[in-house]
Amino acid sequence: MRIAIIVFPGSNCDRDMMVAVESLTGRRPALIWHKQNNLNPIDLAIIPGGFSFGDYLRCGALAAHSPIMNALHDHAARGGAILGICNGFQILTESGMLPGFLARNQELKFICKQITLSVNGATSCALTASLDHKETLQIPIAHNEGNFFADSETLNSIESNGQVVLRYTSDKYATSTNPNGSLNNIAAICSLNGKILGMMPHPERAMGKGHESADGRKLLHSIFEAIIT
Amino acid sequence: MSKKAEIQYENAASMGLSEEEWHSVCSHLGRIPNLCELGIFSAMWSEHCSYKSSKKWLRTLPTEGECVIQGPGENAGVIDIGDGLAVVFKIESHNHPSFIEPYQGAATGVGGILRDVFTMGARPIALLNALRFGQIDHKKTSHLISGVTSGIGSYGNCIGIPTVGGEVEFDSSYNGNILVNAMAVGLAHNDRIFYSAASGAGNPVIYVGAKTGRDGIHGATMASAEFNNEAELKRPTVQVGDPFKGKLLMEACLELMAADAVIAIQDMGAAGLTSSSVEMAAKGRLGMEIDLDLVPTRETNMTAYEIMLSESQERMLMVIDPNQAEIAQQIFNKWDLDFMPIGKVTETDRLVLLKEGKVACDIPIAPLVDNAPEYDRPHLSSEIQIATNINDIVQKIPITEALKKLVGSEDLCSRRWIYEQYDSQVMADTIIGPGGDAALVRVYGTNKAIALTTDCTTRYVEADPYSGGKQAVAEAYRNIIAVGATPLAVTNNLNFGNPEKPEIMAQLVESVAGIKDACIQLSTPVVSGNVSLYNETEGKAIKPCPVIGMVGVMDDWEKSGTIALPSDNDIVIIGQNEKNNSGWLSNSTYAKFISKKLGGAPPLVDLNSELKTGKFILDCYHNDLINAAHDISDGGMLVALTEMMLAGNNGAEIIHPKGVDPHCWFFGENQSSYIIATTKLKEVMKRSENANIPLSYLGRSSSAQELKISNGDIISLKELQNIYETGLTKQLPQ
Numbered sequence: 001m002r003i004a005i006i007v008f009p010g011s012n013c014d015r016d017m018m019v020a021v022e023s024l025t026g027r028r029p030a031l032i033w034h035k036q037n038n039l040n041p042i043d044l045a046i047i048p049g050g051f052s053f054g055d056y057l058r059c060g061a062l063a064a065h066s067p068i069m070n071a072l073h074d075h076a077a078r079g080g081a082i083l084g085i086c087n088g089f090q091i092l093t094e095s096g097m098l099p100g101f102l103a104r105n106q107e108l109k110f111i112c113k114q115i116t117l118s119v120n121g122a123t124s125c126a127l128t129a130s131l132d133h134k135e136t137l138q139i140p141i142a143h144n145e146g147n148f149f150a151d152s153e154t155l156n157s158i159e160s161n162g163q164v165v166l167r168y169t170s171d172k173y174a175t176s177t178n179p180n181g182s183l184n185n186i187a188a189i190c191s192l193n194g195k196i197l198g199m200m201p202h203p204e205r206a207m208g209k210g211h212e213s214a215d216g217r218k219l220l221h222s223i224f225e226a227i228i229t
Numbered sequence: 230m231s232k233k234a235e236i237q238y239e240n241a242a243s244m245g246l247s248e249e250e251w252h253s254v255c256s257h258l259g260r261i262p263n264l265c266e267l268g269i270f271s272a273m274w275s276e277h278c279s280y281k282s283s284k285k286w287l288r289t290l291p292t293e294g295e296c297v298i299q300g301p302g303e304n305a306g307v308i309d310i311g312d313g314l315a316v317v318f319k320i321e322s323h324n325h326p327s328f329i330e331p332y333q334g335a336a337t338g339v340g341g342i343l344r345d346v347f348t349m350g351a352r353p354i355a356l357l358n359a360l361r362f363g364q365i366d367h368k369k370t371s372h373l374i375s376g377v378t379s380g381i382g383s384y385g386n387c388i389g390i391p392t393v394g395g396e397v398e399f400d401s402s403y404n405g406n407i408l409v410n411a412m413a414v415g416l417a418h419n420d421r422i423f424y425s426a427a428s429g430a431g432n433p434v435i436y437v438g439a440k441t442g443r444d445g446i447h448g449a450t451m452a453s454a455e456f457n458n459e460a461e462l463k464r465p466t467v468q469v470g471d472p473f474k475g476k477l478l479m480e481a482c483l484e485l486m487a488a489d490a491v492i493a494i495q496d497m498g499a500a501g502l503t504s505s506s507v508e509m510a511a512k513g514r515l516g517m518e519i520d521l522d523l524v525p526t527r528e529t530n531m532t533a534y535e536i537m538l539s540e541s542q543e544r545m546l547m548v549i550d551p552n553q554a555e556i557a558q559q560i561f562n563k564w565d566l567d568f569m570p571i572g573k574v575t576e577t578d579r580l581v582l583l584k585e586g587k588v589a590c591d592i593p594i595a596p597l598v599d600n601a602p603e604y605d606r607p608h609l610s611s612e613i614q615i616a617t618n619i620n621d622i623v624q625k626i627p628i629t630e631a632l633k634k635l636v637g638s639e640d641l642c643s644r645r646w647i648y649e650q651y652d653s654q655v656m657a658d659t660i661i662g663p664g665g666d667a668a669l670v671r672v673y674g675t676n677k678a679i680a681l682t683t684d685c686t687t688r689y690v691e692a693d694p695y696s697g698g699k700q701a702v703a704e705a706y707r708n709i710i711a712v713g714a715t716p717l718a719v720t721n722n723l724n725f726g727n728p729e730k731p732e733i734m735a736q737l738v739e740s741v742a743g744i745k746d747a748c749i750q751l752s753t754p755v756v757s758g759n760v761s762l763y764n765e766t767e768g769k770a771i772k773p774c775p776v777i778g779m780v781g782v783m784d785d786w787e788k789s790g791t792i793a794l795p796s797d798n799d800i801v802i803i804g805q806n807e808k809n810n811s812g813w814l815s816n817s818t819y820a821k822f823i824s825k826k827l828g829g830a831p832p833l834v835d836l837n838s839e840l841k842t843g844k845f846i847l848d849c850y851h852n853d854l855i856n857a858a859h860d861i862s863d864g865g866m867l868v869a870l871t872e873m874m875l876a877g878n879n880g881a882e883i884i885h886p887k888g889v890d891p892h893c894w895f896f897g898e899n900q901s902s903y904i905i906a907t908t909k910l911k912e913v914m915k916r917s918e919n920a921n922i923p924l925s926y927l928g929r930s931s932s933a934q935e936l937k938i939s940n941g942d943i944i945s946l947k948e949l950q951n952i953y954e955t956g957l958t959k960q961l962p963q
Contacts, residue, residue: 009473009476009477009480009564009565010387010473010476010477012387012388012389012476012655013389013655013657015656016655016656016657019657020657049655050389051386051387051389051472051473051476053473054387054471054472054473054474054476055387055473056473109379109650110379110382110383110386110650110651110652111649111650112386112648112649112650112651112652112653112654113649140654142386142652142654142655144386202654204657205654205657207657209787210658210660210671210786210787211657
């Protein structure tokens with residue numbers, strides 16, 4: 001399995017993701033600098049979290065125009081898989097590879113905490129097919145702009161096409177349902193072909209052993225499994 | 230040189246120099262300085278840069294120890310943690326700017342301390358802070374705490390360093406002068422530490438990072454003066470942070486250091502280009518020549534004075550190996566940063582600045598540093614207070630009522646509203662984040678972890694500065710022990726009022742003596758620090774606040790402790806029992822919030838028992854006898870137990886010994902004690918008897934969601950949780 005992590009100057013979860021991938025696959029993924037124009041053939045590109053260009057403009061707006069993005073568009077056009085986490089999700093919506101938009105959190109504050117996610121039983125996402133739809137996942141979020149928004153037409157089509165992958169849900173204490181005001185509690189969506197996945201939660205921070213949860217490992221595992229098969 | 234030689238004492242006074250200091254400048258130069266030269270002297274001789282009031286006392290602190298690689302005097306302190314690794318850390322204040330402009334003030338405070346750490350060749354791995362705000366219902370508090378919190382978050386979150394811990398206190402003495410102290414901790418190889426001493430006459434001096442603007446001009450001088458009600462007018466002296474540029478600068482510098490191109494490096498922090506060039510030259514016993522026309526500026530027509538005194542952020546000065554210049558240039562191009570040779574190291578021992586082909590400044594370097602003023606300011610002994618009578622403190626209310634008042638109070642309630650705005654997990658190595666005793670961060674690529682904490686109990690320091698200084702170290706020590714780590718070394722941030730007042734100077738002198746004694750006895754040398762004086766508004770000083778930042782290490786993070794109480798454990802107090810060291814309510818949080826009795830002698834700090842008890846707890850950890858632990862501090866043992874119950878989501882049934890007033894027993898703030906949860910009670914008791922450590926059986930934990938006391942008092946965890954979690958947001962005016 002060939003995995004590449006795209007690195008922007010303000011990426012700051014690139015190393016964390018590298019460690020997570022290596023702990024699951026036994027192999028260190030390639031780190032690809034954003035100024036690079038092309039990508040060697042890969043099975044999965046990961047856009048990690050961070051603040052790609054400081055995000056003083058809209059998050060991900062500048063990154064969407066970095067040289068590497070052309071190569072990523074080509075990769076996507078060939079049906080290649082892409083996983084965008086947090087800032088990576090924002091870059092995927094800014095570059096038009098995923099629908100919708102991530103606005104500022106409803107309370108206008110950065111939020112870092114463990115949240116509970118449900119897996120959408122009706123999802124068409126090819127990458128998370130092996131996840132148990134009855135279980136919930138505990139994975140942390142850490143963002144200022146995770147409030148998923150789309151016009152009602154787009155939202156309807158996202159829902160009816162099964163593009164919603166994860167939703168915020170209540171935890172065992174029935175608190176912290178929707179941390180940021182996202183429409184329909186959306187935490188992760190995929191592309192129509194189910195190969196591009198954008199999510200706000202950080203699975204690389206829920207890898208077990210020292211982390212509060214191991215559910216991120218479970219999620220990444222399902223993605224890697226889907227790519228191999 | 231400028232012919233406009235009308236510079237006189239009034240100019241110097243407006244820059245904060247005394248008349249005596251003005252004459253001293255003139256005599257060192259043998260002439261009247263020009264404006265730029267005077268600006269350089271006033272910045273270097275400011276309290277902030279010269280430590281002129283505190284130096285005499287700072288010298289008394291223990292700075293050496295087995296683990297110390299670099300003590301005070303560099304950008305940050307460095308300690309050895311074994312296996313070829315070093316931890317680099319320092320705490321620094323940004324009090325005045327944060328009061329004037331909380332968001333930018335706090336953000337640049339974080340940016341500045343991070344630069345101090347990566348300048349030494351270390352990759353920052355954790356941030357902490359120590360914050361003091363005015364009364365929680367004061368009209369400015371809400372605005373200040375929101376601004377400071379989002380400012381700290383904005384910088385740390387963006388640059389990608391987790392903010393893992395800290396402390397917050399509310400007190401009316403900070404109404405007009407908040408305290409924002411930020412601590413940064415980095416990791417380096419112990420043979421790859423970079424220093425600031427310039428070497429090699431002729432070597433190029435390189436300016437890197439962001440461009441210079443007119444922001445923050447003379448910030449160091451502002452930080453060395455009292456506030457009046459026109460503080461808002463000083464907003465232009467507050468710097469503006471750019472964490473993204475800070476990230477680029479950090480990555481570029483670390484890459485450059487790895488390429489072996491750096492000879493010396495210094496962050497442009499307080500007093501910007503002035504202090505960085507002077508300190509690099511002074512430490513190398515050399516001179517420096519800089520062409521100010523080459524300094525990248527973002528505004529036009531900047532004068533020599535403005536360029537030298539600007540505190541624009543995200544800039545560094547370095548001396549590089551000329552043979553590596555090309556590689557260095559490439560690295561900075563990659564990160565899209567300015568990289569500009571602006572001068573050279575000289576053998577002249579002078580700082581020579583050129584502007585438009587003319588000499589704008591030509592001054593000897595030694596007087597700026599070596600001959601900076603040093604004062605032995607008069608200090609009166611602080612009045613020693615006696616303990617408040619217990620009968621005046623204890624209130625006839627149920628224990629559970631008192632507990633509710635305490636855990637809901639602004640000093641003890643949950644800080645979740647604050648710390649959830651910080652990314653406490655980026656780098657994915659945070660084992661214990663905010664909300665526990667010490668924070669614990671894994672050392673990447675090893676089994677080690679470092680434990681980190683910041684502490685100060687200002688009401689103790691106010692009542693007895695010597696004892697309060699000791700207590701701050703002792704509590705930090707206890708926090709590190711409580712997670713199972715071995716305390717190693719200290720950084721301190723001494724926040725006081727105007728040192729020209731003998732009673733304020735006494736607070737400084739005595740609390741430094743307390744810190745000194747505690748650091749010696751607990752073997753935790755002071756390796757770095759910062760002093761912030763003149764924290765006064767309209768002549769009223771803050772409560773003295775000598776913050777201690779402590780670092781400890783553990784070899785196997787999988788053996789780390791937790792405060793989360795497991796069910797079906799025995800709960801034991803270590804370090805006190807009904808006969809010994811219990812029930813001290815004078816100057817306690819209970820006295821403050823329930824009896825409204827302020828002042829009175831603080832609890833005794835017995836360093837010998839602190840050390841003994843700490844060693845005993847570590848011994849219990851090493852023998853797998855502890856399932857959860859928490860130190861006892863503000864609010865006493867019942868508050869500590871409540872925090873453990875809420876973290877573990879388990880309840881407890883507890884007893885209190887006969888012959889001790891239950892309020893004293895449960896809320897006393899006796900020092901050097903811990904609560905532990907264990908399933909090996911007999912073994913713990915045997916060991917405590919052998920080691921002669923007081924122990925008291927408190928009760929048993931269970932999955933029942935309540936706290937039950939043997940006198941019949943009972944309260945549900947849900948109620949406690951609700952009070953604890955909403956304490957802050959309910960009280961902050963919206």
